[in-house]
Amino acid sequence: MTIFNLKTSIFRIFSAFIIAFFLLSCGGNKQDDTIAGDEKTATEKESKDTLVQSIFYSVPSPIETATLIQKTGVPYNKDYLNDINNVSKYTTTGGKALGLGVYGTDLSFTSIYDQTQESMLYLKCANNLSSGLGISNAFDQSTADRIEANKGNKDSLLGIISESFWTADSYLKDNERPGTSSLIIAGGWIEAVYIATKIAESSKNQDIVLRIAEQKFTLDNIVKMLKKYDFDATIADVYKDLMDIKSVYDQVTLTKSAYSTATDSKSGITTVGGKNQLNMTPEQLKTISEKINTLRTKITK
Amino acid sequence: MQRQSGLRFTLFIAIALVWGFSFEASAQCRSVAKKQCFPQLAPYTQNGQFNSVRLAGGETAEVQMTFYAGQNYRLMVCAEGVLGDVSFKVSSADKQEIFNSKKTDAKMWDFNVAATQQLIVLVEVPPSDSQTKIIPEGCVSILVGFKKL
Numbered sequence: 228m229t230i231f232n233l234k235t236s237i238f239r240i241f242s243a244f245i246i247a248f249f250l251l252s253c254g255g256n257k258q259d260d261t262i263a264g265d266e267k268t269a270t271e272k273e274s275k276d277t278l279v280q281s282i283f284y285s286v287p288s289p290i291e292t293a294t295l296i297q298k299t300g301v302p303y304n305k306d307y308l309n310d311i312n313n314v315s316k317y318t319t320t321g322g323k324a325l326g327l328g329v330y331g332t333d334l335s336f337t338s339i340y341d342q343t344q345e346s347m348l349y350l351k352c353a354n355n356l357s358s359g360l361g362i363s364n365a366f367d368q369s370t371a372d373r374i375e376a377n378k379g380n381k382d383s384l385l386g387i388i389s390e391s392f393w394t395a396d397s398y399l400k401d402n403e404r405p406g407t408s409s410l411i412i413a414g415g416w417i418e419a420v421y422i423a424t425k426i427a428e429s430s431k432n433q434d435i436v437l438r439i440a441e442q443k444f445t446l447d448n449i450v451k452m453l454k455k456y457d458f459d460a461t462i463a464d465v466y467k468d469l470m471d472i473k474s475v476y477d478q479v480t481l482t483k484s485a486y487s488t489a490t491d492s493k494s495g496i497t498t499v500g501g502k503n504q505l506n507m508t509p510e511q512l513k514t515i516s517e518k519i520n521t522l523r524t525k526i527t528k
Numbered sequence: 529m530q531r532q533s534g535l536r537f538t539l540f541i542a543i544a545l546v547w548g549f550s551f552e553a554s555a556q557c558r559s560v561a562k563k564q565c566f567p568q569l570a571p572y573t574q575n576g577q578f579n580s581v582r583l584a585g586g587e588t589a590e591v592q593m594t595f596y597a598g599q600n601y602r603l604m605v606c607a608e609g610v611l612g613d614v615s616f617k618v619s620s621a622d623k624q625e626i627f628n629s630k631k632t633d634a635k636m637w638d639f640n641v642a643a644t645q646q647l648i649v650l651v652e653v654p655p656s657d658s659q660t661k662i663i664p665e666g667c668v669s670i671l672v673g674f675k676k677l
Contacts, residue, residue, distance in 0.1 A: 279588050279590045280583060281590070282589070283579045283589070285593035285672065287575065288674075294674075295596060295599070298676070385573045389574050393577065396577050397561070397562075400578050448593065448646070451592070483622075486626065494638070497627070497640075502643055
């Protein structure tokens with residue numbers, strides 16, 4: 228290489244750095260990790276209206292829901308969970324994402340109820356689908372090894388499964404696929420509510436019925452989350468079905484009372500008071516159960 | 529001809545650099561959340577969702593989420609030091625303020641709710657006092673952990 232060529236190459240690389248610097252500084256200083264392409268337009272509009280740069284919708288994890296259901300004392304019933312043989316039926320990206328949500332919830336339930344052998348089977352299903360979505364290290368062999376090693380230690384098990392969900396969620400959001408992430412969340416929610424309605428049908432447990440009524444709030448966040456990405460056909464379809472269920476939840480009335488807060492000086496934990504009362508009629512519960520059953524059948528068969 | 533290929537080479541390097549920097553910035557938020565923030569959530573179990581965003585001085589982000597009665601929660605905002613003292617406040621769905629970290633100087637809030645409800649978390653980055661035109665930008669993660677009451 229002559230000195231002239233070397234100088235030219237250095238000049239070109241230096242120019243590339245200058246151009247890159249300008250592109251990075253002129254392209255807007257907001258690199259919203261969770262929003263990609265067309266999705267960004269919707270949020271930017273929302274941001275202008277509210278003066279908030281980024282709005283997220285977050286829902287409780289299936290592990291949380293499973294924990295609360297187990298706390299009511301209802302026994303484990305594997306018949307309510309998705310058949311592991313259905314795993315091969317999920318062929319599209321949207322189908323795999325919904326399936327991963329469903330199996331993720333089933334994995335949470337089997338773990339909460341100490342069904343380690345079945346947890347391993349559901350973990351395999353979750354691994355199969357997450358690999359199909361291009362997510363590595365989420366529900367893989369090392370997760371299986373850790374679950375095996377922590378058998379009997381529920382807190383550790385829940386931590387391991389939560390970490391897997393987080394790995395999948397953060398991978399998808401980092402790779403500008405938040406729509407896929409929202410489908411996993413929707414699939415997980417549908418499965419959790421399906422299981423809860425089945426338990427309510429057989430046990431008539433009023434604590435479970437209250438947990439189903441409380442899904443009014445979570446569903447509200449899920450539909451807002453999906454709405455951001457409804458340019459995708461699968462998301463639009465799930466959104467439509469969930470809006471149909473939401474129309475029933477909209478009739479579930481909420482009686483609010485004044486807020487109060489009190490902090491325990493020993494634990495430092497604040498209790499947010501106020502007894503909000505949800506009133507769901509047996510007819511509303513029946514309609515929600517039927518609609519959830521139909522939607523769950525649609526996404527698992 | 530040689531000039532054209534030189535221009536293409538320069539543009540290719542520039543685009544690769546832009547893509548590389550953007551991806552690095554995004555992956556950095558994940559890394560910051562996992563390494564710096566997760567340990568502080570213990571003994572609470574994190575809820576499996578990644579809510580993170582890059583913000584600059586004076587900017588805000590909001591998370592709307594459901595909290596169940598019967599659980600204890602830890603809400604934590606984790607931000608890169610370059611952003612200064614990032615604060616957060618928690619309001620009810622009808623915008624009644626319930627908690628403001630500025631009043632307690634806390635980076636996290638442990639709480640439970642008597643009745644299941646939606647809460648809104650608003651995160652605020654203090655305005656930048658930088659004298660230069662380059663405004664510092666950094667990752668802000670909003671984490672939620674839960675444990676049995």
